[in-house]
Amino acid sequence: xxxxxEENYLKxxxxxxxxxxxxxxxxxxxxxxxxxYLKLKSSTVNEMLKRLKEKxxxxxxxxxxxxxxxSGERNGLKIVRKHRLWETFLFTKLDFDWIEIHEVAExxxxxKSEKLVEKIDRLxxxxxxxxxxxxxxxxxxxxxxxxxKTLSAVNKGxxxxxxxxxxxxRDFLNYLEDLDISIKTEIVVIDKIGYDKSIxxxxxxxxxxxxxxxxxxxxxxxxxx
Amino acid sequence: xxxxxEENYLKxxxxxxxxxxxxxxxxxxxxxxxxxYLKLKSSTVNEMLKRLKEKxxxxxxxxxxxxxxxSGERNGLKIVRKHRLWETFLFTKLDFDWIEIHEVAExxxxxKSEKLVEKIDRLxxxxxxxxxxxxxxxxxxxxxxxxxKTLSAVNKGxxxxxxxxxxxxRDFLNYLEDLDISIKTEIVVIDKIGYDKSIxxxxxxxxxxxxxxxxxxxxxxxxxx
DNA sequence: TTAATTTTTTAGGCAACACTAACTATTATA
DNA sequence: TATAATAGTTAGTGTTGCCTAAAAAATTAA
Numbered sequence: 287x288x289x290x291x292e293e294n295y296l297k298x299x300x301x302x303x304x305x306x307x308x309x310x311x312x313x314x315x316x317x318x319x320x321x322x323y324l325k326l327k328s329s330t331v332n333e334m335l336k337r338l339k340e341k342x343x344x345x346x347x348x349x350x351x352x353x354x355x356x357s358g359e360r361n362g363l364k365i366v367r368k369h370r371l372w373e374t375f376l377f378t379k380l381d382f383d384w385i386e387i388h389e390v391a392e393x394x395x396x397x398k399s400e401k402l403v404e405k406i407d408r409l410x411x412x413x414x415x416x417x418x419x420x421x422x423x424x425x426x427x428x429x430x431x432x433x434x435k436t437l438s439a440v441n442k443g444x445x446x447x448x449x450x451x452x453x454x455x456r457d458f459l460n461y462l463e464d465l466d467i468s469i470k471t472e473i474v475v476i477d478k479i480g481y482d483k484s485i486x487x488x489x490x491x492x493x494x495x496x497x498x499x500x501x502x503x504x505x506x507x508x509x510x511x
Numbered sequence: 512x513x514x515x516x517e518e519n520y521l522k523x524x525x526x527x528x529x530x531x532x533x534x535x536x537x538x539x540x541x542x543x544x545x546x547x548y549l550k551l552k553s554s555t556v557n558e559m560l561k562r563l564k565e566k567x568x569x570x571x572x573x574x575x576x577x578x579x580x581x582s583g584e585r586n587g588l589k590i591v592r593k594h595r596l597w598e599t600f601l602f603t604k605l606d607f608d609w610i611e612i613h614e615v616a617e618x619x620x621x622x623k624s625e626k627l628v629e630k631i632d633r634l635x636x637x638x639x640x641x642x643x644x645x646x647x648x649x650x651x652x653x654x655x656x657x658x659x660k661t662l663s664a665v666n667k668g669x670x671x672x673x674x675x676x677x678x679x680x681r682d683f684l685n686y687l688e689d690l691d692i693s694i695k696t697e698i699v700v701i702d703k704i705g706y707d708k709s710i711x712x713x714x715x716x717x718x719x720x721x722x723x724x725x726x727x728x729x730x731x732x733x734x735x736x
Numbered sequence: 737t738t739a740a741t742t743t744t745t746t747a748g749g750c751a752a753c754a755c756t757a758a759c760t761a762t763t764a765t766a
Numbered sequence: 767t768a769t770a771a772t773a774g775t776t777a778g779t780g781t782t783g784c785c786t787a788a789a790a791a792a793t794t795a796a
Contacts (some may be wrong), residue, residue, distance in 0.1 A: 289753095291752080291753065291754095308604070309793095316774080317774055317775090318773055318774075319773095324753075324770085326753090326755095326772065327754080327755065327756080327777085329754090329756080329757095329774090329775075329776080329777095330753070330754055330755070330756075331774095332775060332776090333750095333752095333753075333754090334753075337752085348761090348774080349760095349761060349762070349773080349774060349775080349777080350774095357684075370699070375625075379560075380513070380627070380630040380634065381630070382626070382627075383771075386626070389624075389628075390622070390624045390627055393622045393623065393624070394622060397618045397619060398618065399614075399615045399618070401607070401611070401615075402601075402605070402615055405605040405606070405607070406605070409605065416792070422774065491777070502726070503529070511744080514782080514783090516782080516783065516784095530737090541743070541744085542743070542744055543742085543743055543744075551783090551784075551785095552784080552785065552786080553743075553744065554746080554784090554785075554786070554787095555743085555783070556782080557744065557745060557746090557786055558782095558784090559782095559783075559784095560781095562782090566746095573744080573745075573791090574744060574790095574791060574792065580764095586782080611745080676753080677750085678752075
């Protein structure tokens with residue numbers, strides 16, 4: 287039996303070990319990186335790592351990096367799947383808004399019932415992506431793939447569509463809401479300023495300028511027009 | 512902040528202090544009764560009682576009975592409300608069956624989000640009773656009332672309709688399922704046997720004999736025909 | 737009304753998870 | 767390469783929520 291806390295550690299490891307959502311490249315994770323992500327002290331995390339290793343959910347040698355075992359990854363992906371299905375449910379069936387769904391899904395993701403997850407999945411029509419545009423692993427842990435880049439990687443003159451955000455902080459989501467940017471928003475890159483790496487864009491005839499930081503955190507699919 | 516465990520204690524006190532679902536009469540509850548209901552040891556419960564008293568959720572004097580404070584009752588009813596709304600959701604929207612809904616709702620009832628509860632309530636059309644026929648407290652803690660008696664209190668020759676069960680054990684529910692008795696099943700009382708207090712009934716032209724124990728655990732509304 | 741039984745409380749332990757403080761290993765840098 | 771900075775570990779603590787064993791109070795029965 288995996289505890290709620292352990293589930294959160296596994297989920298964190300899934301997030302931290304992939305460089306960006308939907309990207310299959312793997313990164314090694316250290317104790318303090320994990321600690322800071324979970325807003326815990328390294329000593330706390332270090333203790334939990336022992337337990338997770340004991341349960342064969344992670345590989346970890348003293349002073350070395352952490353990787354998930356097959357079992358750890360499978361279990362972590364199950365939580366990610368549930369999180370994203372619940373977010374989709376809240377957004378599409380209960381009219382929660384984009385910003386609120388995350389924290390409620392943080393709780394719902396820990397509900398233990400295979401059947402419930404599958405029923406929700408069916409109710410939603412087996413979606414591949416959640417309202418933030420992040421891929422929903424299927425019941426076998428397979429993650430739907432998609433060609434994505436950050437908005438900063440899009441060429442001048444190209445048209446693209448927002449698929450996901452890599453920063454899900456309230457501040458960032460609020461900022462996007464002010465600009466009326468959400469999933470599926472179409473963006474045309476008007477110009478890229480070399481000086482400060484900012485970027486000029488157009489959304490529905492309105493022009494804006496986005497900083498490099500913002501453009502880095504927007505994942506888009508280039509629109510084949 | 513009330514912990515998940517504390518919520519379960521409050522809910523248990525709500526159940527134990529009302530003699531039967533939907534009945535407003537109150538009963539005092541002792542430490543070991545609570546302990547046996549929660550499948551915990553008295554010492555464990557005793558310790559928790561201190562914490563609940565500290566938080567002003569119960570009244571409790573050494574060696575005396577336990578009663579809920581206003582705040583304790585309000586909070587407990589919130590859990591009962593959530594439990595029954597989730598049961599209704601699982602039953603009517605996700606086609607879970609009557610027997611399965613309870614244990615999943617035991618988890619879902621602890622999700623903390625006012626908004627979620629209200630959205631679910633709306634989605635369900637503000638139901639007054641759950642699939643077991645138990646009343647759903649409204650958001651102010653008011654419990655829909657209804658005239659109910661146990662099947663054993665129904666007079667010979669009278670027709671009634673099943674509204675709720677007071678025993679929700681798997682065994683009992685399975686037994687009812689075998690007899691094809693569920694919520695809204697119409698029952699005619701053919702005869703009452705004085706000898707062993709059993710009762711002869713008719714359901715859709717089929718006759719059965721029910722023991723006193725079973726008849727005591729079936730709450731019915733007498734049908735005004 | 738005393739004795740037996742049951743209920744409640746106390747005392748002492750344990751596991752999961754969190755913390756601080758102090759120490760050690762690794763990595764980066766001057 | 768020596769040393770400073772960073773990362774990781776250990777030791778000792780606290781809280782929650784559970785346990786067992788044993789004592790004390792209340793209730794029931796002889």
